Amino acid sequence: FKFNDWEMRGVPLRIEIGPKDVEKGTVAMARRDKPGREGKSFVPQAGLSRTVGMLLDEIQASLLARATTFRDSHIFDPKDYAELTEVVQNGWAYSYWCGDNECEAKVKEDTKATTRCIPLEQKEEKGKCIVCGKNAKRKVYFARAY
Structure with a gap:
């Protein structure tokens, strides 16, 4: 003891x-x-x-x-929103995000996950927001708080 x-x-x-x-x-x-x-x-x-x-x-x-x-082993790169909702239950999702608060609120409402980290140093790539499909310039980590 x-x-x-x-x-x-x-x-x-x-x-x-x-x-x-x-x-x-x-x-x-x-x-x-x-x-x-x-x-x-x-x-x-x-x-x-x-x-x-x-x-x-x-x-x-x-x-x-x-x-x-x-x-x-717990960082995932989901291909769509449905996959994001699954992976954040037991890990971190590294996905494009447009920066819109409404998109983050939707993720939080559906999964209890929020943006956890926006890496400062990342390649200048363009992609589509995992939530709404708008253009996004950066990837962020979504995860639940424990």
Whole structure:
């Protein structure tokens, strides 16, 4: 229970030092990104700060890779409005939008999704608004809030 509280707060690494660890000159470390025995290791107290620094870098890279994979697997490029209404239930739709508030209101009414991000750097392409079919100059991300 005590450990779960810190994991829920996002602490990436838990260091445990018990009486036996002190005798052996080791500490137990548990990673948040790898549950169970896989994420637990025993390391010598000597050089602990260097080991912790390297491990935190490894955890950061692992969490970033997992989040990037998740994000990329949940972005869809719907071909029509019906497909947009489906994909926003469990992901993000990357679609052309004319910028009209009425179009965004329709998406919100039908799906509870809204525009989440308008990427600043994107290719200068023209397309048709996924909602109304008017000319659109940019793509945006539509998604639901959680």
